[in-house]
Amino acid sequence: MTHTVSPRRLALALLIALGLNGCGHQLNNQAPAAQPPDAATAPKLERIEAAPAPSPVAAKQVPMPRMAISAPAYMPAPPRPIAPPPSTAQYPRFDDRPWQRVAEAPVSTFSASVDTGSYANVRRFLNRGALPPRDAVRVEELVNYFGYDYAAPAANAATPFAVDARLVASPWNAERGLLRIAVKGQDLAKQSLPPANLVFLVDVSGSMGPQDRLPLVRSALHLLTNQLRAQDRVAIVSYASGTRVVLEATPGDRKDAIHAAIDTLNAGGGTYGEAGIRLAYAQARAGFIGEGINRVLLATDGDLNIGVTSADELKTLVEGERKRGVSLTALGVGDSNYNEALMKKLADVGDGSYHYLDTLQEAHKVLVNEMTSTLAVIAQDLKLQIEFNPVLVQEYRLIGYELNNLTRQQFNDDKVDAGDIGAGHTVTALYEIIPTGAKGTVDPLRYGEVKDAKSADPHAKELAWLKLRYKQPGQAESKLVQLPITKAAAWPALAKADADLRFAVAVAAWGQWLRGSTQIGDYGPAQIAALAHDARSGDRYGHRAEFERLVELSGSLKR
Structure with missing residues (x-):
């Protein structure tokens, strides 16, 4: 009698046979050959006959046996996309002027x-x-x-x-x-400018690391350095968790020394802006030029987190230095954490201007093409x-x-x-x-007095x-x-x-x-x-x- 074996049982039997054959081969290599068992005592194995080959039509209808692959005990979850940090940028709030x-x-x-x-x-x-x-x-x-x-x-x-x-x-x-x-x-003309005593105050905190921040500031300062004259002086101060005088006051014609000092600026640490501002002003006072340009150029994203961070207290500090003859220009960089409200306020009370650097081309506009406008003041406290x-x-x-x-x-x-x-x-x-x-936007007062156009005024x-x-x-x-x-x-x-x-x-x-x-x-x-x-x-x-x-x-x- 011929038994029909399912494809699954056939595959299982073949796997068992291959396993036994492999074991026997391994044993034959490790021990003497055993004597064949006596026919009377040998265990009886069930004879399994192969099923007849299916017809071409049946082959198309019967699926091939599948090997069961066990899944690992732990499958790691797919990585989740990292959401960008929430924006903490600060802008001064105001309403449009009314009629x-x-x-x-x-x-x-x-x-x-x-x-x-x-x-x-x-x-x-x-x-x-x-x-x-x-x-x-x-x-x-x-x-x-x-x-x-x-x-x-x-x-x-x-x-x-x-x-x-x-x-x-x-x-x-x-x-x-x-x-x-x-x-x-x-x-x-640039050549006719009074001698300039400049202090580059650079934020080198960790938030300044991206390419559009400290690397851009370094390139911008290189551009300005190339415009300096022998009668100009430059000092460089940096701040992060602490402060540092990177370069003492140096004549403008020693460009190699100034460029080399700029290249040492690297980002890392907190943002102790208050101490940096105080140290920069101290350097400016030490190199003060009477009848000259005395200015701190602050380059930062404005993200202060150590020391005095109150805008009003920093404003008072900058205002006091302005009265002593040292002005401040703010060069802002950054995006999601950018504190423009602080940058603009410090520049306004520091008798300077506020600029945002989004590209090196913008830095070239502000510090090269408009250098005289940025540095030399011809009229103060202009009111209209x-x-x-x-x-x-x-x-x-x-x-x-x-x-x-x-x-x-x-x-x-x-x-x-x-x-x-x-x-x-x-x-x-x-x-x-x-x-x-003409038709206006605001109702007139009932008792307001308006002159007549035919009056003798x-x-x-x-x-x-x-x-x-x-x-x-x-x-x-x-x-x-x-x-x-x-x-x-x-x-x-x-x-x-x-x-x-x-x-x-x-x-x-x-x-x-x-x-x-x-x-x-x-x-x-x-x-x-x-x-x-x-x-x-x-x-x-x-x-x-x-x-x-x-x-x-x-x-x-x-x-």
């Missing part, structure tokens, strides 16, 4: 600013595929990032800057106007105040400068700190105005009265500059304005759009890019062309 009725608040006062950090930081966000946080966008810093070909003061001018005011129609509301106030500082005429202007709003607001009384108070203007710097401010008789044709206060470097008493802004017969169309004015309006519009402002209606990236494209003349470094690309990119990122 003001001239009959109730005719005077607007603010401090000048030449900070540009917001633009470079916004660019970093966009190049990484994200729109910037609202509070990272400061319209005036976007506008003042660009150079404008404003008329410079005459060589024998009484003031170190020239002022110009222009009025055009608003591109987002034809019934309204835009008033541009432009300030152009006297330019100085404008009084609008209610006969011609019903409402106004200043675009930007929310963090530079001053009271009407502070304009005449020489103890109040304000912005400093460097050699060749330009300052641009834009007001949007609603003429008297001798200033009836003046749109506004502009005043500026500033101090000569090192002086305690301010000087006053004032001039009228007269109204033309009609506001010229923006298309007829010069390229600089048109481009400044495009940048201001983009800043408002990025902040989600409702003041510009449906005016968005398409119109802004077109306006900027037509105003790209004189784009020596390609900054305006880059702006146009960023505007288009931001429009694509909007959800």
Whole structure:
């Protein structure tokens, strides 16, 4: 009788047979051969016959036997993706300026600013595929990032800057106007700068390790070192968990020694910023140059975690050193832990400017192309105040400068700190105005008094009265500059304005759009890019062309 054996039993039998054969072979190699057992006593083995070969059709239907593979006792879980650390970046918070009725608040006062950090930081966000946080966008810093070909003061001018005011129609509301106030500082040749006593204060804490932080700062300082003259002096101070004088004051023509000291800066440890700032100022005082430039250049992500970390206490420290004649410029780097609020505050009270370095090209712009503007101050504590005429202007709003607001009384108070203007710097401010008789945004007071346009007021044709206060470097008493802004017969169309004015309006519009402002209606990236494209003349470094690309990119990122 023939037994049919299943494929599984056949495979099992073959495995057993192979195992026994292997054991017997091993034993034959280790012991004498055993005698064959007697037939009577030999155990009987069941005879297993192979099943007949299946037909081709059956072979297709019968699966091949599978070998059972036992799983290991422990199977490691697949690795989970590491989430990026939560952002702790800090930006100064503020609300957009509201409209003001001239009959109730005719005077607007603010401090000048030449900070540009917001633009470079916004660019970093966009190049990484994200729109910037609202509070990272400061319209005036976007506008003042660009150079404008404003008329410079005459060589024998009484003031170190020239002022110009222009009025055009608003591109987002034809019934309204835009008033541009432009300030152009006297330019100085690099060779004619006073001798500079500089202290590079570099954060070398662990958070500065990434390529876009300390390595970028080292490259930036190398660029600045190449611009130094023999009469300049440089010291280098670093801070992490502790502080260190990396290089004592060294003449600017000893570039090899300065470059070598910069190359020794490596990241690691905590962030004892307060002690670093104190040590840097001590070095600056030790090398103080009378009638020269005495400045600390702070390069950091602002992530302080040892010693005094309060912004107000650090502000007091920097403010005290400013009064002793040593200023501070802040060069910010970093992203997720970046403390821009601190960087901007220290630069503002330190009589310096704030810049953000997102690329080496930006460092070249700030420290090479604009070296004289960054280091040499021609006017200190510059304040602007404008009084609008209610006969011609019903409402106004200043675009930007929310963090530079001053009271009407502070304009005449020489103890109040304000912005400093460097050699060749330009300052641009834009007001949007609603003429008297047009539809406004604020209800008038019931008992407010408004002059009639037909009155005998001798200033009836003046749109506004502009005043500026500033101090000569090192002086305690301010000087006053004032001039009228007269109204033309009609506001010229923006298309007829010069390229600089048109481009400044495009940048201001983009800043408002990025902040989600409702003041510009449906005016968005398409119109802004077109306006900027037509105003790209004189784009020596390609900054305006880059702006146009960023505007288009931001429009694509909007959800």
